[in-house]
Amino acid sequence: MTSALYLEHYLDSLDNLPIELQRNFTLMRDLDARAQGLMKDLDKLADEYLRNVKTLSADKKKEQLNHIQSLFNKAKEYGDDKVQLAIQTYELVDKHIRRLDSDLARFEAEIQDKALNTNRVQEDSAVSKKGRKKLKEKEKRKKGSAGASSEDESKIARKKQKKGGSVTSTAASGAVGSGAQADTSALGHPADVLDMPVDPNEPTYCLCHQVSYGEMIGCDNPDCPIEWFHFACVGLTTKPKGKWYCPKCTQDRKKK
Template structure:
């Protein structure tokens, strides 16, 4: 139940309360006025009785005392009615106070339940977001690993292709001597063709690979590194040889 409904229902229950309270207070004032009037009459009769105590006959005295006693009894009835009416008025107001306390307790319980449910929903939403984030990160890692593997495979394939090209070029050089590298350098370079060596040209003639696995160039033309035949053992390019000497 919303706050507006609680307030509306409570105000509906209070609709007749002012009228009932006004009626009870009016009756209590009336009873009090009657009791006060009787007490004045009793005081006057008591004074007359005391003044004429020696003059009146016993029957007259008894009659006056009985009348005074009846007036006292009537005043007591008015007082009892007034007290009873005051108790009813108190209980009437107390009933509405108890209802207000009950509605407030229920309203606070509902607010706490809503806050708890909202907190749980927020936690579930955060957990779901974290789960989706972890899943995305896992997928990214898988894609990254797959891309790295593919890149490594591509590098291996290119290296094999280079070696095959170098072997083929070597066979050609053996049958036609060294060829004419100057003629090759004058030829236009295809932008999609990979370049090698210190001259940054495409593969041609016989080539040799540097035995340093971290060599940035890898393959070199025989003529560019001053070779006419393939040397025995491991061979390092001029740059890698200089770096090894520094170490």
């Protein structure tokens, strides 16, 4: 029930309350007036009895005392009726107050529940948005990483390798290893390799400007523009001891 509709029903229930209160107060005022009148009569009868008690006979005394007692009982009944009406009037008003307090507590609980549900929906929405944002960022990272080629991984691995170490690279896997021996028969003669189609995205090395294959050796000159060379292209069959420099860097060193 909406607050406006509830207020309308509650005000409708209060329509008869003023009339009932007015009726009870009128009855209480009437009972009070009757009781006050009886008390005045009792005072007069009591005074008259006390003045004439010595001259009255026993039967007369008893008659007047009974009359006084009956009037007193009647006044007491009026007082009791007045108290009962006052209690009824109080309970009538208190009933509406209790109903209002109960309804207010219920409305407050409903408002709190709605606020909690609203907060929960907002939190769920925020979590969902955050999750979608993370998913989008993850997809972007995947797309970015998918664009990186295996040649970059090989180059990074070679740069991390100690200078002068041989590198084994097979056409099947493109893997890079430090100090590893490659089975060149699996690849065939270097001339056969040169006849193979070259991926334009794969980096080239050596004096022959070809991709990596077989065993390769790195120049120990950190400023060498080529860095890596095929064994066959530089006339090597095994890894030399100590430092090794490519032909170009060797000539540059001699000039110095």
